[in-house]
Each structure stands twice: as C-alpha cells, then as structure tokens.
Amino acid sequence: MALEEKQQHPGFYAILTMLIIMAVGPILMMLINSFKLDVDIISGTSGLLFMPTIQNYETALCDILPYEPEHLDFCALKFGGAFINSLIIALVSTLLTLVIGCMAAYALVRFRFMGRDTASATTLMVRMVPPAVLLVPVFGLWNNEFCIDKASWLGSLIRDNFGGRGDVCLAGTHSGIILIYVAMNLPFVIWILQSFIVQVPRQLEEAARMDGAGPFQVFFKVVLPLIKPGLAAAAIFTFRIAWNEYLLASALSDRDTKTVPILIVNNMSEFNVEWGVIMATGMLLAIPPIIFTLFASRQIITGMTAGAVKG
Amino acid sequence: MSTSTSFNRLTPYVFLAPAVVIMALALLYPLGYMIFGSFREWDPSQAMGESTYVGLKNYITLWNDPNFRESTFVTLKFAISVVTVEMFIGVGLALMLDRNLRGMSLLRTLFILPMMIAPVVVGLIWRYMYHPTLGIFNRGLKGVGLESVDWLGQHALLSVIIADIWQWTPFIFILALAALQSLPRSALEASRIDGATGWQQIIYIKLPLMMPVLIVTCLLRLIDAFKVLEVILVMTEGGPGLSTEILALRISRTATEFRELGVAAAMSNYLLMLLLFITVLMLVYNRVMEHRAARASRMIEESD
Numbered sequence: 001m002a003l004e005e006k007q008q009h010p011g012f013y014a015i016l017t018m019l020i021i022m023a024v025g026p027i028l029m030m031l032i033n034s035f036k037l038d039v040d041i042i043s044g045t046s047g048l049l050f051m052p053t054i055q056n057y058e059t060a061l062c063d064i065l066p067y068e069p070e071h072l073d074f075c076a077l078k079f080g081g082a083f084i085n086s087l088i089i090a091l092v093s094t095l096l097t098l099v100i101g102c103m104a105a106y107a108l109v110r111f112r113f114m115g116r117d118t119a120s121a122t123t124l125m126v127r128m129v130p131p132a133v134l135l136v137p138v139f140g141l142w143n144n145e146f147c148i149d150k151a152s153w154l155g156s157l158i159r160d161n162f163g164g165r166g167d168v169c170l171a172g173t174h175s176g177i178i179l180i181y182v183a184m185n186l187p188f189v190i191w192i193l194q195s196f197i198v199q200v201p202r203q204l205e206e207a208a209r210m211d212g213a214g215p216f217q218v219f220f221k222v223v224l225p226l227i228k229p230g231l232a233a234a235a236i237f238t239f240r241i242a243w244n245e246y247l248l249a250s251a252l253s254d255r256d257t258k259t260v261p262i263l264i265v266n267n268m269s270e271f272n273v274e275w276g277v278i279m280a281t282g283m284l285l286a287i288p289p290i291i292f293t294l295f296a297s298r299q300i301i302t303g304m305t306a307g308a309v310k311g
Numbered sequence: 312m313s314t315s316t317s318f319n320r321l322t323p324y325v326f327l328a329p330a331v332v333i334m335a336l337a338l339l340y341p342l343g344y345m346i347f348g349s350f351r352e353w354d355p356s357q358a359m360g361e362s363t364y365v366g367l368k369n370y371i372t373l374w375n376d377p378n379f380r381e382s383t384f385v386t387l388k389f390a391i392s393v394v395t396v397e398m399f400i401g402v403g404l405a406l407m408l409d410r411n412l413r414g415m416s417l418l419r420t421l422f423i424l425p426m427m428i429a430p431v432v433v434g435l436i437w438r439y440m441y442h443p444t445l446g447i448f449n450r451g452l453k454g455v456g457l458e459s460v461d462w463l464g465q466h467a468l469l470s471v472i473i474a475d476i477w478q479w480t481p482f483i484f485i486l487a488l489a490a491l492q493s494l495p496r497s498a499l500e501a502s503r504i505d506g507a508t509g510w511q512q513i514i515y516i517k518l519p520l521m522m523p524v525l526i527v528t529c530l531l532r533l534i535d536a537f538k539v540l541e542v543i544l545v546m547t548e549g550g551p552g553l554s555t556e557i558l559a560l561r562i563s564r565t566a567t568e569f570r571e572l573g574v575a576a577a578m579s580n581y582l583l584m585l586l587l588f589i590t591v592l593m594l595v596y597n598r599v600m601e602h603r604a605a606r607a608s609r610m611i612e613e614s615d
Contacts, residue, residue: 016418019404023422023481026436029447033439042445104330111323119327126338128586130538132559133579136566137341140348144358183337186330215322244429246541247563261431261541268435268545275439282432289427297420300427304482305489 027286034279041275056280079263079281086259086285089174089249090242093181097238098231100182101189106219108190109197110205127187131247138180139251142171172254180248185238192237195306196230197223233303236292243288260285342583349576355566362573369577378553379561379578383585386557389468390536393475398529400476401483402521406513408484409491419488422481430478434545437474438463441546467547467555474542479535483528490524491517523597530593537586558582 033041035052055071062068064080108119147169148154158168170176200223208222224231246261253262264281267273293300344359349369353362373379412418425433440446441462449459462470494517502516518525540559543549549556549564556564558578566575 016408020418020421022477023425026440026477027424027428029440030432030436100329100333103326107323107326111326113320113323116323119331122334122339125590126334128534128590129338129342130540130559130582130586132538132540132562133345133583134338134341135563136572136576136579137345137348138337139355139566140353140359140572141341141344143355145344179333179337183333186334190330215326219326240427244431244541246429246431246544247559251563251567261429264431264435265541265545268438269548275445278435279439282429282435286428286432289429290424293420293424293427297416297423300423301419301485301489304485 027290030279030282030286033275034283036276038274038276056276057284059277060280060284077263077267077277077281078258079260079284081256082258082260082263083284085174085253085257086243086261089177089181089259090239092174093178093185093242094235094239096178097182097185097189098235101186101234102193102224102227102231103219104186105190105193105197106223109194123187123190127191131184131245134180134184135247135251138248139171142176142180142252143169146170146176171252172257174257176252177249177257177259180252181238181242181245184248185241189234189238192234192303192306193227193230196227200226229299229302230306232296232299233306236296236300237303239292240289244285345576345579348573349580351573353571353573353576355570355572365573369574370581373574373577373581381553382556382558382561383581385468385553385555386537386559386582389472389475389539389555389557390533392472393479393536394529394533396472396476397480397483397532398525401480402487402518402525404480404484405487405491406517409488419485422484425478426482430539430541431545433474433478434542437470437477437542438546441470463547464551467551471543471546471555474546475536475539478542479532483532486524486528487521490521494520522600526593526597526600530590533589533593534586537582 034056035054036050037053037055040050058065058071060077060079061083062075062080063078064084104119107113108116108123148158154168170179204222204226205218208218213221244261245259246265249259250262250265253259260281264278264285267278267281348359348362350364350366351359351362352365352368353359408415408418440448443449443459443461446462448462452459460466498516498520499512502512507515538559539557540563543555543557543560547555549560559582562575562578562582565571565578
C-alpha cells in the first residue's frame with residue numbers, strides 16, 4: 001500500500017483537492033455568509049475579512065430565545081417554532097417508519113405466505129411515486145375525507161378542547177404530515193432492511209425459538225440487535241427525507257405546524273431577500289444532516305449500496 | 312406458552328399488518344383517489360362527491376395544451392441530461408479514484424454532504440452563487456475582466472442542471488466505487504498478466520462487469536430526477552417563462568394557484584405513466600441482458 005501511494009502523480013492530488021473544494025465549498029460559503037451582516041455580504045470585497053456576528057441566528061431564532069436581541073424591534077420570523085415542528089415531525093416519523101418497516105421486512109424475508117410476492121412487488125412499485133404525484137390526492141383526502149365529524153362525540157370533544165371550526169381533519173396537524181411521511185418512506189426502509197435481515201443466521205433464531213421465545217421476542221431480542229447497522233442507515237435516510245421535505249408539508253400544514261423548509265421557501269420568494277438571515281436559517285436546516293453524515297458516513301454508504309446493489 | 316406468543320400461520324400477517332394498513336391508507340388509496348379525481352372537474356373547496364364527472368376531458372385538454380407539452384419536454388430534457396452527465400462524471404471519478412488512498416473514507420464523507428442537505432438549502436446556496444451581482448460566478452468573471460452572465464435568466468435550465476449535477480454526482484460515484492471494489496480480483500489479475508493496458512482493462516473488464524449495478528444506479532437516479540422540485544422552486548420558481556417548469560412544479564402550481572385539482576390529478580397520472588414506462592423498460596432490458604449473459608456462460612461451459 002505504501003508503495004502504491006508513492007506512485008501517485010502530484011497532479012492527481014491537485015485534482016483531488018479541487019474535487020473536495022467543489023463538493024464542500026458551497027456549503028462552507030453558506031456557513032461563512034451566515035455569520036456576516038448583509039452589508040458585508042453585499043460589499044463582498046473581503047471574502048474572509050469581516051466581523052463575525054451571530055445576529056442572523058438571533059433574528060432567525062428570536063421566538064425561542066430567552067432574551068430579546070437588541071437589533072430587533074419585532075420578531076417577524078417565527079423560525080424557532082418551525083424548528084421544533086420539524087424536529088417533532090422528523091423524529092416521530094423516523095421512529096414509526098423504522099419499527100413498522102422492520103417488522104414488514106422481517107415478515108417478507110423469513111416467512112413464506114400467501115400474498116408475499118404481491119406485497120414485495122407493491123413495495124417496489126410505490127418507490128417510484130414522486131411526492132408531487134401524491135400532492136393532489138393527499139391534499140384532497142387529508143382535508144375532506146380523513147376527518148372526524150364535529151357532531152360525533154370524539155369530534156366535539158376535540159373541538160371543545162382545542163377550538164377551531166368545522167370537522168376535525170388530518171390536514172394542519174402534525175400527525176397528518178407524519179402519516180404521509182411514514183407511508184412515503186416505508187417502501188424504501190423495507191427494501192433496505194430486507195437485505196440486512198437476509199444475512200442474519202437462521203440458526204440463531206431457531207435456537208431462540210427452541211428456548212421458548214415467541215415471534216416478537218425472537219424479533220426484538222435476536223434479530224433487531226443484529227441488524228443495527230442497517231437500522232442506522234435506514235434511520236438516517238428516513239430522517240433526511242422527513243426533515244428536508246417541502247412540498248407535501250406545505251400543502252398539509254397550517255400556521256402552527258409549518259416546518260423549516262416552508263419558512264425558507266416563503267422567505268426566498270419575497271422581493272428583497274435578506275441573505276444573511278436566509279443563510280442562517282439554511283444552515284440551521286442543514287446542520288442535523290451534516291452531523292449525521294460526519295458521524296455515520298459508513299452506515300450511509302452501506303445503506304446506499306445495499307439499497308441499490310442487493311435489490 | 313400461550314398461543315398468542317407462539318409461531319403460527321398468522322405470524323407473518325401480524326408483522327406485516329401495520330405496514331400494509333399505513334401504505335394502503337396513505338399511498339394506495341390516495342393513488343386510486345387521484346385516478347378517480349382525474350376524470351372530474353374538481354375544485355379544492357369541494358369534496359370529491361360534489362365534483363362533476365367530465366370523462367377524459369382533463370386528459371384531452373392537457374394533451375392539446377402547449378404549456379403542458381413544454382413542461383413535459385423540459386422535464387425530459389432535465390432528467391436525461393442530468394442523468395447522462397452524472398453517470399459519466401460519477402463513473403469516471405470512481406475509475407480514477409479506485410486506488411488505495413489513505414483518507415479515502417474522509418473523501419467519501421465529504422462527497423456525500425451535498426446530497427444529504429435539504430434540496431431547499433441546495434437551491435438557496437446556488438441561487439446565491441448565481442446571483443447577478445453578489446454571486447461567486449459573476450464576481451469571478453468580473454475579476455478576470457469578462458462580461459457577467461445572466462445565469463438564472465437566459466441560461467436558467469443549464470444553471471439548474473449544473474446545481475443538480477453538483478448535488479447528485481456523488482451518489483453515482485459512491486455506488487460505482489462500491490461496484491468496482493467488489494469486482495473479482497482474479498479477472499483483473501488475469502488480464503494484467505495477459506498484458507492489458509489500463510484503458511483496455513476499463514473497457515473490456517471493469518465496465519462490463521459493473522454494468523448490472525450501473526443500470527440499477529441509472530434507473531434509481533432517473534426516477535429521482537423526476538422527483539426534483541424544491542431545488543428548482545427555490546432557484547427559479549419555474550421561470551423565466553416556462554424554461555425550467557418541470558412537471559412536478561406544474562402539478563403543484565395547477566393545484567394551488569389555478570385551483571384545478573382534476574387537471575392536476577390528470578397531469579400526475581401522465582407523470583406516473585411516464586415513470587412506469589421507464590421503469591418497466593429498464594427492468595425488461597436488464598432481464599434480457601441477464602438472460603443473454605446466462606446463455607453465453609452456458610455456451611462457454613458446453614464448449615469446454
């Protein structure tokens with residue numbers, strides 16, 4: 001190995017460096033700009049010479065800061081609330097998708113039963129459905145069909161306690177967005193986890209069964225611990241989609257359940273873009289996926305290759 | 312041991328039930344609902360029952376609508392150019408970087424960063440970089456004394472394509488690299504002993520052996536290219552004119568701005584049929600190639 005390394009042409013390292021700059025440069029630029037005042041961004045003469053400030057982050061998070069930032073008279077951007085919404089939605093849907101997807105993958109791999117091939121094929125086919133295709137039906141269903149009549153006892157209970165008019169519908173609630181995210185991610189998670197469950201030695205499961213473990217005990221105590229890398233990969237991919245998604249969330253959320261991507265898009269379409277603040281919000285949205293990538297890149301790459309190659 | 316915890320014929324169904332219920336409720340039912348709705352004149356304020364049945368009207372209107380055709384054309388142009396360029400660069404990089412390098416895992420980590428961050432953020436970064444006066448490209452051009460370019464105006468589609476290439480080439484690179492590193496060493500050794508040059512190895516051994524993985528990768532990427540929406544929405548909002556209005560964006564605009572859910576549903580259906588067609592085509596091609604390879608290897612065995 002040492003020999004081969006010596007043989008590399010210096011030009012090779014130059015290309016490598018350039019590639020790294022190309023891949024990471026734009027993200028670094030956003031990070032740097034998020035610490036600049038708009039004046040510094042617009043003058044732009046000094047790329048790295050500026051006074052770093054956290055003012056942009058203060059503006060973005062003004063609604064959850066314990067103190068009032070001096071430069072603001074009015075907290076217009078309710079970014080903190082959206083951040084919390086995003087967290088709730090992403091975490092809950094990731095957890096649900098993992099548990100449900102894992103069980104389904106286990107059933108598809110380990111049991112021969114009627115309808116197995118149909119289930120398998122359907123999982124594959126729905127993977128190609130773009131979110132945009134789901135937009136119209138989900139909007140219609142979540143607003144008009146998946147509702148509890150306000151005259152029924154449960155509906156009137158919710159209306160009395162939480163206020164609002166009309167029937168109690170899924171649209172505009174966290175659970176409405178979570179439901180569609182879980183459904184959207186399930187095919188992918190099932191697909192990835194299947195390739196990991198196949199590798200679990202059957203003898204282990206049979207031994208546990210001999211010792212008197214029921215199907216759920218076998219699943220939770222024997223199979224799950226063995227496919228942890230697969231679970232990590234699946235979790236990251238699910239979280240990434242739920243955390244980053246814009247279109248369906250924008251159709252389903254109301255004033256109180258807006259997620260971060262929606263806020264960013266809304267602020268981008270305004271005429272006068274405040275670049276510093278926007279970059280700060282973008283950075284806040286990008287930080288969780290970046291952290292995952294830095295700490296679990298091996299799992300991500302395993303998951304990606306498992307999803308594509310072993311299918 | 313009680314019967315409820317022992318293995319029986321119902322066990323697989325118990326494990327499968329939650330997934331089936333959720334997918335039926337939130338994927339299959341909506342898809343059926345969409346197909347049903349595409350035959351109706353349907354306003355967002357109406358429930359499905361209040362809308363009127365109009366037969367194939369939505370489909371025919373769309374078929375004759377020049378804007379819809381333009382959108383379809385833009386979508387195809389975007390998807391095909393993005394996937395082609397990404398395949399070439401990604402596989403090329405993988406062939407080039409398939410060596411024992413120290414720090415390879417760090418390199419891969421840095422490469423996958425662009426595809427992990429939110430499309431909305433990617434759009435935001437690139438919109439800033441393409442900015443007519445603030446952006447790095449025009450500042451660079453000005454620095455060397457060239458005319459500035461109206462990136463998101465005149466060259467909107469190209470600019471959007473470049474952004475997507477930046478974000479997704481690493482995906483192809485990672486998968487191609489994984490495929491390369493799992494190639495049988497014996498075949499490569501044998502060819503080296505026979506005196507094959509580096510290029511000959513690539514063309515006659517590495518690429519053909521990688522082909523099955525590359526086809527799957529290409530298919531996955533192509534399907535994803537039709538899902539792109541946020542990046543373009545943030546960068547250009549489909550404009551100027553219709554130059555970057557891909558189908559996904561047009562569907563969402565028809566539904567939210569023009570408030571014609573029936574038409575949007577029909578459009579979604581066209582997009583779905585297009586994707587289905589591509590998927591089936593690729594799978595059939597894959598199956599044929601596998602079949603041919605199997606027959607070839609059988610003939611070799613028989614001739615021995």
